[in-house]
Amino acid sequence: MPRAIYRVTGEDRESFLQGLVSNDVRKLSDGMVYAALLTPQGKYLADFFLVPDGDAILIDIDASIAAATIQRLNMYKLRAKAEIAETGLHLHRGTGAVPKDGFADPRHPALGWRAYRDVPQDGDTTDWEAIRVAHCIPQTGIELGPDTFILEAGFERLNGVDFRKGCYVGQEVTARMKHKTELRKGLGLVRLSAPATPGTPLTNDGKPAGELHTVSGDHAIAYLRYDRAGPGLMAGDVPVIREHDAEAQD
DSSP: OOEEEEEEESTTHHHHHHTTBSSOGGGGGGSOEEEEEEOTTSBEEEEEEEEEETTEEEEEEEHHHHHHHHHHHHHHHTTOSOEEEEOOOEEEEESSSOOTTEEEOTTOGGGOEEEEESSOOOOOOOOHHHHHHHTTOOOBTTTBOTTOBTTTTTTTTTTOOOSSSOOOTTHHHHHHHHHTOOOOEEEEEEEESSOOOTTOEEEETTEEEEEEEEEETTEEEEEEEGGGOSTTEEETTEEEEEEEETTSOO
16 A cells, blocks of 8 residues: 655654653654554544654554544644654565664565665565464554554454553553453454455354455465454355454464
8 A cells, every 4th residue: 555754853852742642752763663653432533654864753554544643643742842744755664684774674574674765665565464364463554544543453463562561642542442441342353264355254154254364375364353253154155164353373
């Protein structure tokens, strides 16, 4: 998916972002940080990477939500000494050794590295979709949408949330889901016994059990109601086997 790369500058850049996003911005001293911006009710607005860039911080975000997200960040800025501007940088991705100008993707080792360069990337034939499905990695606009709670989407496993950093928008709901409730719904990896289409409702004994999202080969990321995701799970007339959930370590 196309990405937009922005640069945050100003002496308050770190503290400004720290009070808004789900992860600890201070971790930028160790590399790239994956984080989300939430509503006050704890629901997903956007996910992005924060990248150390000298005296600035880069924001690497899906282009489809970039303008609205930057507009919202600017609404929160108030008197903070921070400025956000679009760059002309291009995302490069790869697997294997991390280049000197690159950063390991913090979500999962299989996702390799990301780098930001002045020219577009050529020749990358990596099947990122297959890797993403195999490791149950949600994507903006597909598994991640306005009704998403980030813990149901696996953000703890993906190193996208920090429970010790203190307050941020949506923190109270997220913390309550972590400490006071057991997740009853969420993303999971499933295996299909025959081809099935993204968006197909899942059922078990005729009762709603979720929905298929991204499909790659005979596997798919699905949103599941866990109490109905056992034997008998169907995607239309296709039998489905639940393999693991978004918060399970793979």
